[in-house]
Amino acid sequence: MSQVNLQLLAKELGLSIGTVSKALRDSHEISIETKKSVLDLAKKLNYSPNPYASSLRRKRSNTIAVIIPEVADSFFSLAIKGIEEVAQQKGYHVLIYLTYESYEKEQKILEDCKNGRVDGVLISVSIETTSLSHIDELQEHNIPVVFFDRTLEKVTASKITTDDFDSAYKATAHLVNCGCKNIVYLSIADMLFMNNNRIAGFRKALAEANLNDDTKQIVNCPNNAASTYTTIKHLLSGEDKPDGIIASVEKLAIPVYAICDELGIQISSQLKVVCFSTTAYAQILKPGLTTITQPANEIGKIAATVLFKSLRKASASADIEHIVLPSELQIRESAPECSLPSNTAD
């Protein structure tokens, strides 16, 4: 086995191990010059990345980790089910770790995943996660990582997501088409990349309809039930209350319905509501909840399939895939089909 390893290359070049590793994985974060110098030295010293050898040295655990913010959301339970189906076929165990939206917890979990406990990781990052270092470190240990649903823009890894921009755009255009003039995007705390795309789709539809698009149109709820309730109640009690809401997560549907009941606001006629949600309760609510339904089970299945492909190749740098699956606007009475002419561009 070659004595030339990442450490040696890094030392020789005066670079960090992370940079060398990224350069070898052709990361966009690394400049072409640096990549060239790394590759030249690697060739000269006859360095073979040979992650397969490294994974042979490491005892296989036949286990993959699924790291998610929470399970109290039907999206994640459905995604896990999809992941389990694929893992079962491959004879793998699935370990579920919860971050509860904490970056610190996520870091500790990835630390725990480094030491042979799992062969690969599927992750949907926490609200707080903006740094990549904990992911990089895992990849440097030759543990493949596949992102699903909540990703990080800059990371060099496979990502399975839904069409957040398009689905938010479509949902907003639907509300515009129903005659809504004051549409609010309701979000939890400061969300990440995923939410940025949704907000961009939302804004595009507002702009096309020449609707007001100032900061008031985005309402952030704190990530705690009591404060969320207060925020939404304040929103729906105001003079300038919205006639349309796009709720970015499932758990916002419950306070919206409860507060409308309390304040005597008729959902559907006075306030149209669309929610990003996969809950089976949507159909039995009164009025039925119009949802942007993500293909959660499918995302889980595909993410697991992509991960097992990298495991077979035994390389963290196996072909990187970016797969975007379409969500579906499931129209129910909370924001029904309308016959108004569309104001939106086609």
Next chain:
Amino acid sequence: MSQVNLQLLAKELGLSIGTVSKALRDSHEISIETKKSVLDLAKKLNYSPNPYASSLRRKRSNTIAVIIPEVADSFFSLAIKGIEEVAQQKGYHVLIYLTYESYEKEQKILEDCKNGRVDGVLISVSIETTSLSHIDELQEHNIPVVFFDRTLEKVTASKITTDDFDSAYKATAHLVNCGCKNIVYLSIADMLFMNNNRIAGFRKALAEANLNDDTKQIVNCPNNAASTYTTIKHLLSGEDKPDGIIASVEKLAIPVYAICDELGIQISSQLKVVCFSTTAYAQILKPGLTTITQPANEIGKIAATVLFKSLRKASASADIEHIVLPSELQIRESAPECSLPSNTAD
């Protein structure tokens, strides 16, 4: 360190290792004579069970496993949250394994837990689980096991449950008090011990009200959405359809509401519904769903606390605790307060 181990004791006595281990743990499954002979020999040979030494030999993983049938049920997500809170304080990781109600999967998971991956196990067994052997084996590896919610009657381990008998009795008596004459207990497949207690409570309330209690009063739905739908639709379309339903699991509430809508049955006036459930959706359904609400978060916290107690004692046979927490009947419009005189004994 003593050379006398379980293997030697078992060989000398012509017993299985499992029997010797259980005898040393004072299991009720072992006869007094056998226990005496095991203890006598253990004393004579100066055997020290010393599980602490064994756990020192085994590298601590600072990880506990939570093994549950599914996460798509709010009871389990809330219980996990309780478990995580306690584990976090202790600096432990929590791994969640799902059995999807399969005994075979549960066996494989426990097999996986045996080899130092986790220090202790919290389990809520699958529908299919009737045998104890996989649990025994884990305990023989000195990995403490604590049961929560779904337990096995005969196992020698701590158990944290709710008052299934009392809560089903109370819910049934409530329906009787509302004037229901044909009350059905709706269950998923052949459930276990836990369900037996609920059914016993249900039956006691029926008997006290002199109501019909034949096999028709217990309706088992197959563990699959489409067949469950057919079963409930058949039940609610019949001549002799019920005027009261006690649904044993959360996921039965959705088909009951959907089918009543479809068939034009008014929940509350024509059919009273109570469901064992902790879902937050209960309050925003129309009519609001009356629930038997288990203290899910509390069960998780207590189960984890009991497990950490055994970990501290470093013995699978630490004090065995049976803790029963009360559930709460949360009355909403689906089975409202009634002013009818009670037919039930006090």
